[in-house]
Amino acid sequence: MTDYRPQPPFLDELFEADGSPRETAEPLIRQLQQLGQEGLAEAGRRRDAIFMQQGITFETTGTGGYSHERPFPLDLVPRVLSGEEWRAIKRGLAQRIRALNHFVDDVYHGREIVREGLVPWRLVASCSHFARAVHGIRPPGGVYTHVAGCDLVRHSDGTWKVIEDNVRIPSGISYVLENRAAMARLVPDLFASYRVRPVEQYPQLLLRALRSVAPSAESEATVVVWTPGPANPAYFEHAFLARQMGVELVEASDLVVRDDVLYMRTTRGLERAHAVYRRLDDDFVDPLEFRPDSLLGVPGLVRAYRAGSVAIANAFGTGVADDKAIYRFVPDMIRFYLGEEPILENVRTYLLSEPEELEHVLGRLQELVVKPTGESGGRGVMIGPHASEQELERMREVISTHPDRWIAQEVVRLSTVPTVTEEGVLAPRHVDLRPFAVFGERIDIVPGGLTRVALEEGSLIVNSSRGGGSKDTWVLEDGEEGDRGGTGAGWGGGYPISDTQPPALPDLRYGAWTGQQQQQQQSSRDAGARS
Amino acid sequence: MLARIANELYWLGRNLARAEFTARAVEAVFQAELQGTTEGTPGVSFGSGGLLAILGDVGVGEGDSRGRQALDHLALDPQRPGSMLASIERAREGARTVRDVISAEMWEAINTTSLGLRGSGHPGWAAPASTALASQYVKERTALIWGVANRSMLRDEAKSFLDAGGLIEIADMVLRMLRVALPRTVVDGEALDSAPSDGHALILLQAVGGFHAYLRAVTAPPNADPVARFLLFERAYPDSVAACVDSLHEVFMVADAGPRNSKPVLRVSRLAADLDFQRRALPDGAELTGICEQTQQELARIDQDMAERYFAGASSAGERM
Numbered sequence: 132m133t134d135y136r137p138q139p140p141f142l143d144e145l146f147e148a149d150g151s152p153r154e155t156a157e158p159l160i161r162q163l164q165q166l167g168q169e170g171l172a173e174a175g176r177r178r179d180a181i182f183m184q185q186g187i188t189f190e191t192t193g194t195g196g197y198s199h200e201r202p203f204p205l206d207l208v209p210r211v212l213s214g215e216e217w218r219a220i221k222r223g224l225a226q227r228i229r230a231l232n233h234f235v236d237d238v239y240h241g242r243e244i245v246r247e248g249l250v251p252w253r254l255v256a257s258c259s260h261f262a263r264a265v266h267g268i269r270p271p272g273g274v275y276t277h278v279a280g281c282d283l284v285r286h287s288d289g290t291w292k293v294i295e296d297n298v299r300i301p302s303g304i305s306y307v308l309e310n311r312a313a314m315a316r317l318v319p320d321l322f323a324s325y326r327v328r329p330v331e332q333y334p335q336l337l338l339r340a341l342r343s344v345a346p347s348a349e350s351e352a353t354v355v356v357w358t359p360g361p362a363n364p365a366y367f368e369h370a371f372l373a374r375q376m377g378v379e380l381v382e383a384s385d386l387v388v389r390d391d392v393l394y395m396r397t398t399r400g401l402e403r404a405h406a407v408y409r410r411l412d413d414d415f416v417d418p419l420e421f422r423p424d425s426l427l428g429v430p431g432l433v434r435a436y437r438a439g440s441v442a443i444a445n446a447f448g449t450g451v452a453d454d455k456a457i458y459r460f461v462p463d464m465i466r467f468y469l470g471e472e473p474i475l476e477n478v479r480t481y482l483l484s485e486p487e488e489l490e491h492v493l494g495r496l497q498e499l500v501v502k503p504t505g506e507s508g509g510r511g512v513m514i515g516p517h518a519s520e521q522e523l524e525r526m527r528e529v530i531s532t533h534p535d536r537w538i539a540q541e542v543v544r545l546s547t548v549p550t551v552t553e554e555g556v557l558a559p560r561h562v563d564l565r566p567f568a569v570f571g572e573r574i575d576i577v578p579g580g581l582t583r584v585a586l587e588e589g590s591l592i593v594n595s596s597r598g599g600g601s602k603d604t605w606v607l608e609d610g611e612e613g614d615r616g617g618t619g620a621g622w623g624g625g626y627p628i629s630d631t632q633p634p635a636l637p638d639l640r641y642g643a644w645t646g647q648q649q650q651q652q653q654s655s656r657d658a659g660a661r662s
Numbered sequence: 663m664l665a666r667i668a669n670e671l672y673w674l675g676r677n678l679a680r681a682e683f684t685a686r687a688v689e690a691v692f693q694a695e696l697q698g699t700t701e702g703t704p705g706v707s708f709g710s711g712g713l714l715a716i717l718g719d720v721g722v723g724e725g726d727s728r729g730r731q732a733l734d735h736l737a738l739d740p741q742r743p744g745s746m747l748a749s750i751e752r753a754r755e756g757a758r759t760v761r762d763v764i765s766a767e768m769w770e771a772i773n774t775t776s777l778g779l780r781g782s783g784h785p786g787w788a789a790p791a792s793t794a795l796a797s798q799y800v801k802e803r804t805a806l807i808w809g810v811a812n813r814s815m816l817r818d819e820a821k822s823f824l825d826a827g828g829l830i831e832i833a834d835m836v837l838r839m840l841r842v843a844l845p846r847t848v849v850d851g852e853a854l855d856s857a858p859s860d861g862h863a864l865i866l867l868q869a870v871g872g873f874h875a876y877l878r879a880v881t882a883p884p885n886a887d888p889v890a891r892f893l894l895f896e897r898a899y900p901d902s903v904a905a906c907v908d909s910l911h912e913v914f915m916v917a918d919a920g921p922r923n924s925k926p927v928l929r930v931s932r933l934a935a936d937l938d939f940q941r942r943a944l945p946d947g948a949e950l951t952g953i954c955e956q957t958q959q960e961l962a963r964i965d966q967d968m969a970e971r972y973f974a975g976a977s978s979a980g981e982r983m
Contacts, residue, residue, distance in 0.1 A: 183777060184770055184773060184774050184777070185766070185769075185770055185773070186758070186761075186769065186770075186773050356762075361755075361758055361759050366758075370761040370762045371762075373762035374761065374762035374763075374766075379663070379664050379667070379762075380667075380762040380763075381664060382666065384666060385664050385665070385666050395664060396664065396665045396666070396974045397663055397664055397665055397668075398663055398664075398665055398668045398819060398823075398917065398919075398971075398972040398973070399919045
């Protein structure tokens with residue numbers, strides 16, 4: 132702990148550049164020192180045991196194609212965000228998500244932003260997730276992006292930047308909740324000097340948002356979570372959300388469309404489902420409208436959706452808004468649809484389909500990050516400064532042949548947070564942040580989000596499929612707006628347990644057991660006398 | 663609830679009950695064979711060969727698959743679908759797909775059991791080294807799992823289908839055991855002493871964990887006929903066929919939306935009444951294997967009826983096992 136050194140120019144979130152703890156982090160560092168290397172290692176072992184037992188695992192394919200389960204990698208040093216910092220992020224995210232939602236609506240209706248000449252139609256129509264099948268459909272409340280997760284990074288100058296938007300099926304929220312629960316169980320001492328804003332209200336927020344958009348004349352809408360099945364890597368999360376919301380977790384074989392109405396097969400025959408939180412891509416949802424070879428889909432679902440008998444979250448076709456090529460236009464969208472200046476910045480992005488930008492990028496490829504537009508999960512990303520001469524050369528060829536399939540971005544100096552290494556000591560590791568927003572009647576954002584951490588020294592790739600880990604993210608209460616159950620989730624709305632004086636209970640007689648004890652003693656004496 | 667989930671719960675119940683039965687039976691047979699009693703003596707015959715026949719594993723192994731080695735296979739051979747380990751693994755896979763329906767505690771109990779039995783989980787967890795220890799472990803763990811289920815699950819349809827699976831499996835296993843073990847000489851009506859003072863019937867009670875209950879409920883010595891009657895008809899003993907069928911009826915009444923004209927419910931109540939009638943009407947020493955066979959067939963029909971009525975025609979027993 133004492134020999135922890137931040138690595139300038141990267142900003143360290145818990146330590147100043149001179150190696151002294153930041154003000155907000157001071158009590159945490161003190162507790163960590165008290166816990167010591169041995170204490171952390173012990174807690175780590177207990178964490179792995181508990182995660183294995185609870186099945187909080189992910190499968191990795193080892194040598195010989197033999198898959199095996201590993202406990203989810205949670206780092207025990209939390210990341211701390213002040214209330215003020217969080218409020219800025221929250222406002223920025225809400226703004227951004229509102230603009231993205233407008234954009235989806237616009238793309239499938241008037242296309243005003245295209246007619247204004249701000250976004251080229253060619254780019255929209257060439258997105259792999261542009262869905263012609265849903266043109267002209269407006270879901271209840273005009274909400275398309277019910278669940279959104281934007282990836283944020285913190286630059287070395289302290290500003291937050293959005294690096295990617297996820298408005299299709301962002302995942303990771305279950306780990307936010309499980310991480311918090313595990314932290315409270317494993318290292319309760321770390322919480323001692325802090326008031327951390329709770330996160331466990333998320334499932335109720337989601338359920339309320341889904342109910343609010345469900346087209347149901349009856350009092351209670353039936354909401355279901357749709358999973359591709361237990362083989363899906365995110366199955367844990369699907370089951371987790373269904374359980375936490377108290378709704379059915381369905382697979383395609385459970386669903387059937389009759390006369391443009393969606394039903395599920397139950398032990399009592401067919402029952403209607405009003406809102407579907409789907410966790411599979413557009414491509415697979417309906418073999419009649421999207422990929423005809425999909426075995427995971429429900430034939431006729433898009434027809435039911437078009438007829439308005441079922442709400443789908445997120446709506447079909449939202450993928451146009453989180454395409455990597457569209458990303459560049461989000462600040463313009465905010466100005467165009469909302470008439471506001473963007474609160475959160477973008478990372479400078481180059482569209483390689485523009486000849487002059489391509490030329491610029493080819494000139495300084497070794498300084499930039501190149502990403503394929505149609506991929507996710509960190510696949511295919513090349514980081515210029517880390518790439519070999521051969522890799523750069525190959526990339527030059529690839530992007531010159533298919534410039535429309537790639538974008539280039541300036542390198543972001545991701546901030547670092549102390550992280551327990553394999554040797555058991557703390558070292559700086561790069562992190563990003565994925566907060567989760569729920570859009571129903573309004574936008575709610577769970578305090579914090581999933582902090583992903585690159586476990587290898589110097590690595591900038593935080594995706595869990597590429598060996599990344601995660602951290603608990605603490606947003607501190609400071610008594611300002613939104614702290615006290617401001618999320619308004621009804622029960623479980625995040626009220627901390629109050630410390631008020633409990634009411635007196637004069638009718639209780641403490642120590643009322645004496646009579647019985649005497650009796651017992653007596654009878655045991657009797658028994659003793661008899662024997 | 664979803665038909666698929668109901669079906670998974672039903673099979674979760676069956677797999678858990680199967681694992682528990684296997685554990686008890688393996689333990690009983692292991693003890694008995696250790697002490698040198700052999701099969702083929704008059705009275706009941708129940709050893710590792712009989713156990714293999716019950717669990718449908720005959721001829722899977724190569725060469726002489728009797729005795730200790732057979733028991734090892736029955737307990738911990740993942741390649742054999744009839745083994746205890748395979749049942750637990752199937753239960754775990756099933757539990758994984760219904761994780762949102764069963765309680766978190768219950769999932770953890772099942773998951774830990776499977777990890778512990780495989781011994782490949784966390785290095786700190788002991789893998790039961792021998793067959794006897796493994797049986798003991800599974801016995802304890804299944805008791806824990808059912809206990810957690812009873813204390814933490816809502817008594818709704820979900821619990822009903824879980825219980826239904828467990829009940830049908832226990833009844834089926836007891837019937838299979840009786841059919842294998844009951845002395846054939848009685849069937850032929852030959853002049854064998856109708857009440858041979860034979861310790862072998864004890865093993866049937868030990869194989870289901872019912873020795874103590876029998877001693878308290880029945881005054882006759884544990885010979886083939888009274889033991890078989892006890893295991894078939896004694897409604898006060900929870901693992902008897904009659905008690906299972908009774909409970910099955912109760913469970914269906916909870917799960918079924920319209921029990922009055924539901925085929926599985928009607929069939930179960932007929933079977934319950936039939937068993938009660940036979941308990942009263944059958945003379946001492948009457949042949950019982952026929953009744954076992956009929957009851958077992960009736961249970962198979964109930965299983966089919968359930969698949970049709972509740973599980974949207976999902977696979978029935980024959981296809982799953």
